Amino acid sequence: MKILVPVKRTIDANIHVRIKSDGTGVEQENVKMGINPFCEIAVEAALQMKEAGAVEEVIVVTVGQNVCEDVLRHGLAMGADRGILMETDQSLQPLGIARVLEYVIKKESPQLVIAGKQSIDSDNNQTGQMLAALLGWPQGTFASKIEITLDHVKVTREVDKGLRTLSLQLPAVVTTDLRLNEPRYLSLPNIMKARKKPIDIINASELEINIIPQLKTLKLEYPPKRNGGVRLASVEDLVDKLRNEARVI
């Protein structure tokens, strides 16, 4: 069995982002970039299945500019077998990305796609579900547990009021939540080995795929700033303020 893992390059989770002075985007120059944390969890999940013997090959795929190759290398250094860069300079939106991924999936015929549930920059939480729709496959979103059998995958999903377990016919799309696993650290020898692993580069803009953006960002702005209030000396003070000043209890 083959697993395909779509991975995205995003700004590091610990960076306080800044809007560019012309308002067209956020500052990315000299800003630490890396693999989206949920995608890293997805790669880890695929590798654990491979190590358990259920899977022969793990392929990492990214859609974006050539600089995105670094997140493929990250996946390869974790242990993925090969990478595919679907190269394009166009600014991409989830449906466009899902269409490009659909193309790769039709070519590679994996039995399972494991994506992240959400990219931490655009906070969309869409691409996996859209991909499943385009393929007509079932979807198991926000997975905290994945068990694979011959022709089904059992997915435990983290939902607002607890957990829900679904059984999906393969092929299927699963998206990862934070508690699915703890991704491994990259070792130096594995980083070295990853340099020699193959990456296919395909020009996505030349394919006949409709990736024309439908969403136009008109403005980016900071949310209203919240100012810190007062420090209180005691619990009595706190209760007094909440009762008599804020009147919330």
Next chain:
Amino acid sequence: MGILIIAEHDNHILSESVLPVVSAATQLGKDITILVAGQDCHKVAEQAASINGITRVWLAEAEHYQHQLAEELAPLIVDQVAKGINHVMAPSSTFGKDLMPRVAAMLNVEQLSDITVIVSEDTFVRPTYAGNVMATVKCEGPVKVITVRTTAFEPVNVRDSAAEIISINAAPKLGVSEFVEGIVTESDRPDLNTARVVISGGRGLGDAESFKLLEKIADQLGAAIGASRAAVDAGYISNDHQVGQTGRVVAPELYIAVGISGAIQHLAGMKDSKVIVAINKDPEAPIFEIADYGLVADLFQVLPELSDALSK
């Protein structure tokens, strides 16, 4: 020029998450339909019909809608859009997030997640980068498929009279996914999304046992209990309590953060609360930068004191 709202429910009770979505919809237009799809869920349709501001309820009952699986609901919704629907809306709960991108892709349109402001019928504001950048986005697709951040819209009321309930045909069963089991976290406390007061604990609590200190105060205040990711990861409390960028988003009248440092991912889920209290022993903790009232102290000393003071 119709607006279609997808109701979240468990075949018995309509989720309150629909009320702020209706409120958002009334800013877009007057012809508002709520779709209730489920099994033996006529009661839910009746609850939906009594919501203020809606025009009608569509009721689709079938065995394969019992568990509200996205695979089964999406084709049903796509069928209805052909009846002249311009906007399809759902709450940005895990239900809405699971379903709506699937609907959008089948309709060949992009989807907008988590909108907080409606600028016009095709332009919306939504948070990105964990709420640190608000984006105003124009949606050029023929149908707008939207999830609504429920804390950003004032819920509408329920009325005495009822809108018309119209039964519609189910779409054929796809049968590619099956519900196995659900574990619903039962609690007598108010729901995190609608609670007036939320008290949340972080890694500073140290263990699951210490969450009992929070529970006592939650009971005194009628509060819901939240948590940071670190507390959930450490197993102090179950995942559905996680507040933040990748957990629940809350905006209560009062949010009390106990032993939580205030990472941006946590702030993303609570910084729109009206009044924020932080209790943390580290005076440098970032949570103090957004707290209205800060108490630099050891939580193990403060919580029992707070409980005593509240009972006075």
